[in-house]
Amino acid sequence: MKYIKKSVLILIIMTFITGILYPFTVTIFAQIFVPKQANGSIIELDGKSIGSEYVGQNFVSPDYFWSRPSMTLDYPYNGQKSSGSNNSPTGEDFRKVIDKRVKLYKKYSNSTNDKIPVDLVTASGSGLDPHISLRGAMYQVDRVSKYSKISKDKLIELIDNNTEKKIIGIFGEDKVNVLKLNLDLEKLK
Template structure:
């Protein structure tokens, strides 16, 4: 009994510290310093949840910019089944998927003969990537501006505003958040 009592006391104390106090402290600090991020970077309009700027959305209407394909679970952009397709370059299923995606892009914009950027036809490692490259956005610019009745220059200005630089100017690459760009497009007047 002399040995068990201190062990139980240590167990209860450490459980309270690591299981309750520490998580509460970290969450509290996070809410104070990064409230938007701690709450999932959710985007709402008129009290309606539109999505998260951290998770890709499934845009298939040609008047919107399309994001990276998703390979997550049974439906696209499934946050509960994040993961890549795990298909290697010699896998015939990957080749077929890429060909189908290129075909869909060409059908949505038949006059576009530019090379299709790789991020429009391949999924990211998470399958949830909310960003595309500026090249992928440029590839779609003419289609989107034409279908929305906007001048390409107007959409280009908006695209420039929503292009994020590499983090701290050196980490990663420039990127465009597809959901934020499409929501800004919806606000534009034709």
């Protein structure tokens, strides 16, 4: 009986610490020091939530920049079912998906010699990546300019303004948040 009482007491104490005290402390800390990130980094337009900085969106119109492909279940960029396709890079299913994406880009491209950046035809591991490479954004300038009737110079300026540089200039790669870029593009329209 002595051991049962100790076990129950430890269970109650640990439940309080790990189930109440710790989550409460972390939540308060996050709300004070990083409230934007703690609340999902929601982007609002005219008082309406339109997306998060950290979750991609499915842009399909040729007059917008396209995001990295998403292979989440049910629909693209489904945050509740974040996952990759789990297709083998050497498998036939993977090849078919890539070929389909390449054909879509080539359909809108003026040049057949330009190599399509890999991030424009392959999904990220989570399927939610909101960024594309700087090269991926620049690759799309011709198409977006043609369909949006906005000059290439203006689009390149938008890309420059929305490029997130390497951390400390050495870690990671330059990248562009597609939602933010398209919001700025929308302002020009």
